[in-house]
Amino acid sequence: MAYSGGLRAWLRSVVPQVPRVGAVLWRIGDRLFDALPADCLLCRGRATAGGLCAPCHAAVTASTRDGRRRCPTCALPLEGLVGCPDCAAVAPAFDRVIAAFDYTFPGDLLIHYLKDEKRFACARVLSALLARRVRADAVGLPCHTILVPVPSSRASVRRRGFNPAAEVARALARRLGLACRPTLLRRVREGERQASLSRAARIANAQGLYVCGARADGCDITIVDDVMTTGSTAHVIARAFKNAGAASVRVAVLARTRHHLSSS
Numbered sequence: 001m002a003y004s005g006g007l008r009a010w011l012r013s014v015v016p017q018v019p020r021v022g023a024v025l026w027r028i029g030d031r032l033f034d035a036l037p038a039d040c041l042l043c044r045g046r047a048t049a050g051g052l053c054a055p056c057h058a059a060v061t062a063s064t065r066d067g068r069r070r071c072p073t074c075a076l077p078l079e080g081l082v083g084c085p086d087c088a089a090v091a092p093a094f095d096r097v098i099a100a101f102d103y104t105f106p107g108d109l110l111i112h113y114l115k116d117e118k119r120f121a122c123a124r125v126l127s128a129l130l131a132r133r134v135r136a137d138a139v140g141l142p143c144h145t146i147l148v149p150v151p152s153s154r155a156s157v158r159r160r161g162f163n164p165a166a167e168v169a170r171a172l173a174r175r176l177g178l179a180c181r182p183t184l185l186r187r188v189r190e191g192e193r194q195a196s197l198s199r200a201a202r203i204a205n206a207q208g209l210y211v212c213g214a215r216a217d218g219c220d221i222t223i224v225d226d227v228m229t230t231g232s233t234a235h236v237i238a239r240a241f242k243n244a245g246a247a248s249v250r251v252a253v254l255a256r257t258r259h260h261l262s263s264s
């Protein structure tokens with residue numbers, strides 16, 4: 001009895017440590033990945049650190065140094081525009097978007113390699129790029145923000161076998177020391193494929209697709225996704241979280257498309 005009691009006590013003390021040990025091991029893995037030389041994921045040249053060689057890293061992140069004026073809310077480049085046409089057409093329910101880079105070559109290839117070729121090393125590279133943008137952002141993320149990946153449709157999960165946004169959200173959470181709670185958001189039906197729809201139709205289509213898994217009273221939420229095009233999905237999800245009591249909803253995406261789509 002004394003032994004089983006001791007065993008129970010030992011298990012009670014060890015079990016809560018398991019996720020913490022796992023997190024530490026993941027962080028060590030990220031550090032090694034960042035520090036050890038490897039082949040560049042894009043050109044197969046020598047990557048000195050973090051999975052990309054210096055020229056490919058510079059090419060992927062070029063849009064972060066292009067000096068373009070951007071919408072402070074949705075991060076759309078505003079070349080030649082007085083205000084943001086997308087935010088003027090539909091006031092977004094989210095408070096701010098942070099994007100690691102614009103959705104152009106060659107950054108789009110990294111996303112393609114992750115999503116369609118299941119090269120999971122890309123999730124590490126992409127989350128590192130996004131973490132760097134979050135840290136460099138003038139406003140950044142609230143310190144207790146909860147990361148919530150956009151759930152994939154069931155058809156996408158069946159096709160790919162995983163949700164790319166969840167992979168990025170988990171890796172980003174590790175790098176920023178934030179909580180990641182995929183269960184806070186559920187996708188309750190399939191909906192039409194967004195790519196073929198206009199912006200207004202996308203918002204209507206996304207309506208009712210997502211349900212918050214719990215109240216979010218006073219919480220700061222950051223929605224994580226791979227690519228933001230019209231922002232319709234983020235808008236609908238942000239509204240759901242605000243209706244569930246969230247204090248703020250931000251959006252962290254790997255890539256932002258460059259063209260405004262209010263007219264579509």
Ligand SMILES: [Zn+2]
Nearest residue numbers: 040043053056
């Ligand atoms: Zn390279």
Ligand SMILES: [Zn+2]
Nearest residue numbers: 071074084087
């Ligand atoms: Zn905007």
